[in-house]
Amino acid sequence: MAKQRINNSIEDSKSKKKIVKFLKIILIIVFFIFANLYIVLQFMNKGKNFTIYLENGDPQKYNLTLYENKETKRKEKIIKVETPENFSDMSIDWLPENLNEETDGSHNGNNYIAYTFYVENQGQESVNYTTEIKITDVVREIDEALRVIVYRNGQKTVYAKTSKETGLEEPETKAFVDESTIMQTKTTGFGVGSIDKYTIVIFIEGNDPECTDRLIGGEIGIDMYIREELLPEPEEWPEGWNEFLREKAEKEKRRQEEKNRKEGQETSEN
16 A cells, blocks of 8 residues: 555656646747747837938039928928837738839838838939938848838839858849948939939848847948939030930920829729
């Protein structure tokens, strides 16, 4: 009888150890779930902003203007884009299709920034202008997994840092210009009345090999610059340049009028 009690006691002890072991495993799993939630919420912090600047060598003479609403066309020289409090990594495949056609202004989604605005020449002469997106501050190398999509008049370009492993461009992306410059473009002969539509999308690509735990708590600041350049004086222009610019401006004006007409028809039909 005593032997039976001893055996039962041993069995009970083993059973308790198994239960304790099982509970420890459950606690570890719960810990990692909440730890990962914390990681997700700390990938990017609102302490850094995305700001768009319009710059001109002659501050008394602006031909270009920025605005986020194509109906009201409220002129801006500085636009501070609304950004999420925090967001985590995601996949480019999760972004909505035709993101650049959603709406004007901010249309952020789950774990990405999206902003649409316009550049218009409302002056009396054609201009050149440059577009540049810069990284102004970065914490914990979060830019290694950064993606910036630029839609210009519907044309899409995805920018990313080159692979640390191969030194080559990441698949289906265009490499950053340098460590702090994401992209640079120059538009020439931007005629009177011409309009460029931009949609900028910013997110952290979770499928990037560099998107690891070392990015936890990362922050980034990004600015975009639209810099206007006046064209040379008429006597310096090449032969036929005036006629070329005039035709280009008229073509752009007709295109914009046709687009507005179609949009008006769709609105009335709805």
